[in-house]
Amino acid sequence: MLAKRIIPCLDVDNGLVMKGIKFQKLEKIGDPVELADCYNKQNADELVFLDIGASPNKRKTLLNVINGVSKKVFIPLTVGGGIRSIKNVQAVLSNGADKVSINTAGVLYPQLITRASKKFGSQCIVCAIDAQRNGKSWIVLINGGRDRTDIDAVQWAKDVEKCGAGEILLTSWDADGTRKGYDIELTRKIAESVNIPIIASGGAGSLEDILDVLTEGKADAALIASLFHYGTYTVQNVKDFLKKNGVDVR
Secondary structure (H helix, E strand, O other), X not given: OOOEEEEXXXXXXXXXXXXXXXXXXXXXXXXXXXXXXHHHHOOOOOXXXXXXXXXXXXXXXXXXXXXXXXXXXXXXXXXXXXXXXXXXXXXXXXXXXXXXXXXXXXXXXXXXXXXXHHXXXXXXXXXXXXXXXXXXXXXXXXXXXXXXXXXXXXXXXXXXXXXXXXXXXXXXXXXXXXXXXXXXXHHHHHXXXXXXXXXXXXXXXXXXXXXXXHHOOOOOEEEEOHHHHOOOOOHHHHHHHHHHOOOOEO
16 A cells, blocks of 8 residues: 655635635635745645636736746655646646646646546546535536536545546535544545545645545545644644554555
8 A cells, every 4th residue: 555645735825825715715825836845845735726816816826926836845755736738738737847737728628638648648637526415416517616527526535536537536515624524424434435646635624534535435645735824734744643543655
């Protein structure tokens, strides 16, 4: 079994790191380059940069900010937001990203995932799934959580694996920013449905929450924002806690 990964997340809008609840009520956190440098020094395993305003506002990803962040980190960098074409993927990779996260455009045009994975390799292509509970199941949201689809999230996870995605970044809309814990049921169900790694996102409020999603939820990595941004814990704090509880971390 691969060691679990701890991944800070930078949700960026208009050049600043933001944090909200259920993708709304955004609060300014700080400069993405400075925060990236901080998490790199904390020995984070990877870093995720999401341009959360790109898709809803129909604009391109902030390449200049990505370039600045990539020069500060020496760990794998995943970039998402506003990825609509192979040209966009190429531009993001050329500006220092190691992986590209595709969300809205992948839902609207699944062939983009297939074409990108064939051209750049599946290891470069992460499919982001924003899921909202709908009774006993979950549906896929697009455009930064603003628009609902009728697509079943578990089935979509299976579909993106077939399309060639090498990894899934799974965010629970219901848990996002609440600090009440990850959606363990959702994470476990999708983890058991596919054979590619799952990065769990949305809801981390304690060290126990992170432990739970990596064990009970069967996630391969935990994405964390608020707990790191507000200085509640460092990356090392999380790793030390996980090690004490028998979890193999990098």
